[in-house]
Amino acid sequence: MLLTLDLNDPRPLHEQVTAAIRRAIAQGDVAPGDRLPPARDLADAMGVNANTVLRSLRDLRDEGLLEFRRGRGVSVLRRPDPREALRERARDLLDEAARYGLGPDEVVDLIKDMS
Template sequence: MNSTMLLTLDLNDPRPLHEQVAAAIRRAIGAGDVAPGDRLPPARDLAQALGVNANTVLRSLRDLRDEGLLEFRRGRGVSVLRRPDGREVLRARARELLDEAAEYGVSADEVVALIKDISEEMA
């Protein structure tokens, strides 16, 4: 995997940067862009690619370690320990959707109604 890991941050996202970085890495792991056993690029490289401070990336990596997704090994860097549960990924994305909806003045109930409408259209 290269240092960009296909990660992007939304400059309009109101969440703290470390949460955005963690969510982007979590999505990359969930999507299979990186697999269990793969090593992540050094935090400095990720920080440079994302245009954020290395401490921000380190905080994100620690959060993901605490979730059990990453493993820190002295002298070997940070490796993916496991893929997140699909529900974990969807929960995080739902949270992001609700945050974005709130920015547009759309309530959670309205989002649920939109999802139901779309689901019925797809059925």
């Protein structure tokens, strides 16, 4: 499971980590029933503090995507709702567009031009 963070992303690190793990689950990099690597390994791979990863894992547990089991680690319970996954990616797109000075209407026009 390859997780990366955007250093230019203005969101707090724990939100970026949460989004990266959610995206990995949604894209099928990790399937329901699979165990995630230990938080320390995920933190090392992403270059963040282990507590940041643990906060993200708790957020995803609270969303019902992950399950914590004593002695067995963290497992994926289910994939996120596809609409929610797309909503997250659309939010990222709008954030990126804003960095370039584009508003939501301009992004919609760009998408319409592509179809």
